[in-house]
Amino acid sequence: MALIETNGLTAFYGDFQALFGITLSVEVGETVAIIGANGAGKSTFLKAIAGVLESPSGAIRFEDHDIGGDRAFENVRRGIVMIPEGRRLFPSLSVEENLLVGGYGRRGRWTLKRIYDLFPMLAERRHMPASSLSGGQQQMCAIGRALMADPKLLLCDEISLGLAPIVIRDIYAALPAIKAEGATLIVVEQDIAQATKIADRVHCFQEGRMTLSGKPSELTRGAIHAAYFGI
Amino acid sequence: MLAWLDTIIQGVLLGGLYALYAAGLSLIFGIMRLVNLAHGDLIVLAAFMILALAAALGIDTFAAFVIAVPLMFVVGYGLQRLLLNRTLGTDILPPLLVTFGLSIVIQNGLLEAFSADSQRLSIGGLSGTSVPLGGGIAVGVMPLINLGAAILIIVGLNLLFYRTPVGRAFRATSDDSETAQLMGIDNGRIYAVAMGLALAVCAVAALFLGSRATFDPSVGPARLIYAFEAVIIGGLGSLWGTLVGGIVVGVAQTVGARINPEWQILAGHVAFLIVLIFRPRGLFPRTIE
Numbered sequence: 264m265a266l267i268e269t270n271g272l273t274a275f276y277g278d279f280q281a282l283f284g285i286t287l288s289v290e291v292g293e294t295v296a297i298i299g300a301n302g303a304g305k306s307t308f309l310k311a312i313a314g315v316l317e318s319p320s321g322a323i324r325f326e327d328h329d330i331g332g333d334r335a336f337e338n339v340r341r342g343i344v345m346i347p348e349g350r351r352l353f354p355s356l357s358v359e360e361n362l363l364v365g366g367y368g369r370r371g372r373w374t375l376k377r378i379y380d381l382f383p384m385l386a387e388r389r390h391m392p393a394s395s396l397s398g399g400q401q402q403m404c405a406i407g408r409a410l411m412a413d414p415k416l417l418l419c420d421e422i423s424l425g426l427a428p429i430v431i432r433d434i435y436a437a438l439p440a441i442k443a444e445g446a447t448l449i450v451v452e453q454d455i456a457q458a459t460k461i462a463d464r465v466h467c468f469q470e471g472r473m474t475l476s477g478k479p480s481e482l483t484r485g486a487i488h489a490a491y492f493g494i
Numbered sequence: 495m496l497a498w499l500d501t502i503i504q505g506v507l508l509g510g511l512y513a514l515y516a517a518g519l520s521l522i523f524g525i526m527r528l529v530n531l532a533h534g535d536l537i538v539l540a541a542f543m544i545l546a547l548a549a550a551l552g553i554d555t556f557a558a559f560v561i562a563v564p565l566m567f568v569v570g571y572g573l574q575r576l577l578l579n580r581t582l583g584t585d586i587l588p589p590l591l592v593t594f595g596l597s598i599v600i601q602n603g604l605l606e607a608f609s610a611d612s613q614r615l616s617i618g619g620l621s622g623t624s625v626p627l628g629g630g631i632a633v634g635v636m637p638l639i640n641l642g643a644a645i646l647i648i649v650g651l652n653l654l655f656y657r658t659p660v661g662r663a664f665r666a667t668s669d670d671s672e673t674a675q676l677m678g679i680d681n682g683r684i685y686a687v688a689m690g691l692a693l694a695v696c697a698v699a700a701l702f703l704g705s706r707a708t709f710d711p712s713v714g715p716a717r718l719i720y721a722f723e724a725v726i727i728g729g730l731g732s733l734w735g736t737l738v739g740g741i742v743v744g745v746a747q748t749v750g751a752r753i754n755p756e757w758q759i760l761a762g763h764v765a766f767l768i769v770l771i772f773r774p775r776g777l778f779p780r781t782i783e
Contacts, residue, residue: 313676339678347676353669356662364662368678412678 265324266291266447267312267343267416272322274304274311281307283471289416294438294448296462298455300491303468305451306348309418312449313345314338325416339368342415346422348451350405352393359389362407371413372444378407381437399430406434410441417441419450423457435461455487469493500631501752502745507633509724509744510641511706513737514699515717516724517647518692520736523725525668525688526582531593534718535600536693540566540700541709542608544615555615555705563697570693574686582685597714604711615704640702644740647695648733654691655733664688723766729776738777742769 268288274281282304289295297305310316312323314335322331325341335345352361362378362385379386382403388396393404402422409417423431431454438461442448452458459465459479467475467490475482475490519533530536540562548558577596581588617636624632655661667674667684675681703709703717720743727742728735743762750761769777 315672315675334680335675336678336680339676345676347673351670351673351676353666353673355665355669360662360665363659364666364674364677364679367659367663367666408677 264291265289266293266326268324269308269312270322270324272308272311272318274307274316274318276307276316281471282311285468285471285473287466287473287476289447289449291447292442292445293463294442294450294461296450296452296458296465297468298452298458298465298487298491299468301453302470304471305468306420307471308468309345309420309449309451312338312416313343313418315345336368339412342369342413343418344369344409344412344414344416345418346405346409346420348420348424350401352396352401352404352408354392354394356393357390358385358393358396358404361393361404362411365408365411366413369412373410373413375411378410381410381440382407399426399433402426402430402434403437406437406441413444414446417446417448419448421451421453423452423454431457455491467491496629496631498752499629501748503627503631503633504637505745505748506741507637507641507744508748509737509741510637510644511699511702511740512720512724512743513644513740514640514647514695514702515721516728516736516740517644517651517733518695518699519718519721520725520728520731520733521651521688521692521695524731525664526685527586527668528578528582528589529586529593530692531590531718532596532600532714533593533692533696533721534716535597535604535714536566536570537696537699537703537717538709538711538714539569539600539604540693540697541615541704542604542613542711544697544700544704545608545613548615555617555701559697559701562700563694566693566697567690569690570696571686571690573693574689575682578689579682579685597718601711601714608711610710610712612708612710613704614708615701617705621705636702636705640706643698643702644737647698648737651691651733660684660687720762723762726776727766727769729779732776732778735776735778742766 265288269285271284271286272282273284285308297308299305311318314333318331320331321329325343330338356364362375384400385403385407396404422434462479465477465479465482466473467487469490475486515537519530522528522530544555544558544562547561548555578589581592620636623635625635626632655664663679663684667679667681671681723743724739725736728739742765746765747758747762751758
């Protein structure tokens with residue numbers, strides 16, 4: 264069964280059109296990676312699903328309900344949770360308060376204790392301001408904050424951006440535990456190797472259109488490069 | 495010497511009233527960066543509400559006050575949801591214009607309904623009761639209750655902000671309203687609850703405003719100025735700073751009045767300007783620029 268489907272999804276920033284009719288569906292329990300160059304519309308696609316950007320009604324269906332045009336806070340309550348690009352922790356809240364505020368709209372199987380088990384580094388710094396964490400720790404906090412809402416669909420927007428390779432490895436090591444709870448993932452990545460390693464399916468975007476889709480094992484390097492750069 | 499001590503004690507007590515004027519303004523600015531120019535008029539509206547409820551229901555001022563507090567919460571919630579939420583955005587001008595207009599509407603509405611006559615909230619024997627502190631210094635019971643109420647409200651708001659889920663939601667929304675929505679926080683509702691709280695505090699301020707001296711529909715803007723001065727002196731975003739700011743204005747006014755009765759209001763403004771010169775961000779700034 265498809266958890267989420269988009270049908271000819273378009274998105275605009277004012278007069279600028281960022282997505283030109285994206286149609287794809289994600290099955291329950293699947294991990295889908297979206298790759299593409301800067302400005303390809305990857306983040307825009309996640310924002311449209313999350314409800315940060317307004318979408319035409321009928322363009323997005325979640326668990327067979329039309330959610331096009333619904334606001335972000337309504338979608339969180341349905342279980343669509345986004346880890347925003349750049350982490351966007353709340354600077355005046357402590358690490359633990361950031362995690363707790365993640366469970367404001369919706370709670371579930373994830374508790375503070377389980378987040379701390381997943382990322383022990385956060386437990387040591389639970390009472391420190393979130394802004395005092397290193398980049399990697401901030402990303403762990405942002406992931407933990409999203410998990411507190413017990414996501415059915417977790418949208419990860421460039422969670423490796425600006426982090427050292429060893430930190431990226433630690434963060435991606437947490438994904439199996441998240442998937443084991445039944446979460447479906449859509450991961451936006453610039454790092455093709457990382458994306459193909461974790462994903463069941465890969466979609467490549469270019470200038471607001473989908474140029475390639477398939478299982479990682481079926482996609483040749485050449486095909487990905489062609490879809491990525493459009494040459 | 496004792497006379498000066500008395501002056502300062504009376505000033506601190508007056509500061510409790512100004513802190514109550516300012517607490518709601520500080521709360522609203524802290525959460526949604528909205529400068530509510532109708533804040534003073536909303537306090538006066540609450541005072542007339544207490545007056546009208548007492549007259550219509552034949553109850554005393556305190557019973558009417560108990561009804562007015564939740565009623566003002568509802569007024570604030572509705573005002574924010576139906577009107578002010580539509581003005582919030584990246585541009586700071588629309589909320590200023592709309593609350594300025596609201597100030598005029600409230601003043602003229604009250605003028606229509608209650609005329610320009612001076613009114614007073616009757617609190618019976620309490621208005622003249624005082625507690626002797628020795629040495630010829632006495633403090634009024636109502637001003638004491640007023641200062642106590644201001645401290646209680648600030649303690650209460652701090653507990654709400656730092657100990658409860660809705661308080662965390664307030665602070666998260668204040669930090670980054672777009673990301674707060676990704677936590678399932680409905681900003682529009684959070685703002686409405688905040689305005690409801692602010693106006694409930696206005697009702698408390700109104701009780702002490704109306705029982706301390708007379709009021710009429712035109713006195714709101716001056717209350718707004720005192721509230722502004724208290725908030726800025728205390729430092730934006732700090733509720734305890736707001737209490738201190740209120741006390742600074744209050745003490746400056748009573749000291750000014752002691753030197754020359756004509757200087758009361760002026761002295762408060764001068765104290766405000768002096769603080770601005772030496773501490774432009776206030777005494778206890780909390781906001782991060």
